[in-house]
Amino acid sequence: MTSNTRREVQAAMIALLVSVAIGSLLALGVGVSPGKMWWEMLERTASDPYLFGQVLYKATGLALCGLAVALALDAGLFNIGAEGQITAGVLVCATVGAALPDATPAILAIPLCLAAAAAGGGAVGGLIGVLRAKRGAHEVITSIMLNAIIAGVALWVGNAVLFRGGTTRGDAIVAGAELPELGLGGSSANTSLVLAALAVIALAWVRSRTTWGHAWRAVGRDPAAARSVGISVARVQTLVMTASGALAGLAAANFVMGHKHAFEEGLGRNTGFLGISVALLGRSHPFGVAIAALVIGFLSQGGLAVGDFVPKELTEMLQGVVVLAVAGASVWIKRQPEPGR
């Protein structure tokens, strides 16, 4: 496995270097010194606890979502429906959190709300998985459709039931379900960061050390081989998409339980799509995803940090550049001659 790992790391590093190079060119194009741009992004984010906390807050959601996409990719499925799964998780988590009795203790409220978030996202992911496994409907198509449907449903449910007094915010969840903030300069970073870290470690372990992990990776690498040794490809696809949706749904812990404490229209928006970049940059490995989440989180927050002299559009473009660079690096890695053979 070592030579494979090395190639994966190479691909990610190349992608990052290319992104930095293109970002520098873009900066030159708008008359900003690249050196100054990168230095200020790093320096300001590192020295200001608030900015640093915001990077962690963004990275938390991105990591959970990146894990979701990476898990599916590992099994040969492209889950671009994380966006909808997050929304479903947020909606169910906030609704359950708000419906609990006020006095519910944290030890009960937190697991319940986490389960609700996972169930919301998992239901959506599971539906995509079943459609793929039983009906052969391509998961990319169904997840695009479901993204649109869920966005509509969430807004409709919000307007009809949840939103209070002309706002786009629902009832607050009970105090027991709130995850404490980390207290980094008043930033939104919260203890769901620990949840994300645990998820990274757990997925890495399941993936490499259990028969389950080996089964889903066999399906991802060669479904025909998996079938011939008796692995049910349909079952693996269904379960993996359910688990993937559940991981995306868990991002609600960060947005609802750790930060907003209520359902809000648009909460967590775009995390699902950025999560795809995170999974690709992280080369579908949980540890890679964790690092990629920090990188993308940094790029998106760092852009704001240097907003006084770098146009916002430029730093937004950088995130797209990263994805393109990752795709390019994958091609480059594939072209490398195989040793032996």
Next chain:
Amino acid sequence: MTSKVVDTAVPALAIEAAVSKHYGPNASLADAKIIVRPGTVHALVGENGAGKSTLVKILAGVVRADAGAGTLVVDGKPVELATWDRRAARAAGIGIVQQHGSSAGTLSVVENAVLGTEPARGPLVVLGETATKLRELGDRIGLPVDPFARTEDLPLGAAQRAEIVAALYHGASILILDEPTAVLAPVEVTGLLETLRRLASEGKTIIIVTHKLDEVHTVADDVTVLRAGATVATMGNGEPLEVAAIARAMVGEDLPPGTPLEPPPASAPSMLVVTALTVPGALADVSVTVRRGELVGVAGVDGNGQRELALAIAGLVKSSGAVRIGDRDVARDSPARRLAAGLAHVPEDRLHGGLVLDATVAENLALNRRDVTGRWQINRAAVRVNAVKRIAELDIRPADSDAIARQLSGGNQQKVVVARELSRPNLRAVVASQPTRGVDLGAVSKIHARLRGAAKSGAGVLVISADLDELLALCHRIVVLLRGKLVGEVGGEALRGANAREQIGLMMTGGVPGTAGTSVPAESAPATAPERAP
């Protein structure tokens, strides 16, 4: 069935070639020679992978031969191989109907016929005249076509007719057909062969690729036999064709049968019982029993249902009929439950279905093998121990359990698959599909030894192979698959007999109706042979 001469305006053309073709380092053709007399039907025969298609594609300019080696002479004029392409071949009067068709499905028959050379009036394509000519030509030669039918809506036989008529419409005087009967029903085959004879009597030169010897006997004047990319025999040239000699030349006689295991006693219990197994469109009513300690071979030219037979036994395609492994009826069971019942399945293609190429040798050797890995958590020490054991058992090289499967040679990849499958616990039945295809000789003997070992230790082993030498070396009994049906069986003394190979070769190619254990008269000719033109 009398041939009538309708059109003698075009003089018949002769063709003469000696060409080579390499794909990468592998020779597909090594100085293959063919000499076709004008106005004859010339059959090009050989087993799968012998290079038949490559040769005719070179003649027709579809594939370019190796430059600098070989010659091609059309109608007495040598041509430059380096610039011989489809356009040049067409101009020289060579038409080809390829094995899988080459028409654009969404276009009509007439649109396909004029593709690239559309007759036009100003900016408008004019099809009416061509359509009329196609219809007339088709009716005249006995291959009726509907010029305005969409090609993809046509049955395969009709689409093929349309291609033949289009080739003739373009003035082909040498018509090449690559396995034209593969897609046809028996009655259509008879009609097509009659037409080919008639065309030859009208002065066309026909080259037909086939591996069905009954067709050769029916239609051909001359025969060229290819084996492993080289011409091993040419027959005819005025002499009558001898089907048995062609069969012998096709399958080869270079290797003597090996010494197989002692056959099991008649009392040995059956370990794999397949009854009336049917896969729609591929396999019809196949029944075969393999007893404990027995090696049974399934012979046949590729594409006669072998693949489906293995997949159906393993539960990987939908099928009807019964499959019993040991004492258990598994016909309704998932692939996993069949494996648990004591089946091992070596799939036909190690690259698609046998191995996870990006995983390590150790991972592949333990792929979904919970008896090795443990139920939930992977026991990594056990996976390593298992890998070391299997690597030693079959001498897998490199002897590195962490090597990525993709980096192994084909022979060693195949050893990994065989090692994993045959090391299953409580093994009862083995289905090995093409176990040594594309594998070097050293690996072949290791794999054969392992298959014998499985039989010796009590399993029933079914070996499906297009390589007759392999089956003769390994098996106690050989059954023959042709067009999805078992057409014969050779076992016991008959299998050791001098003409076993020839007999099986004839069954494989439909040269004779198979009869169990009996010897076959070589001159058994199909009754439908049309009259030959003088």
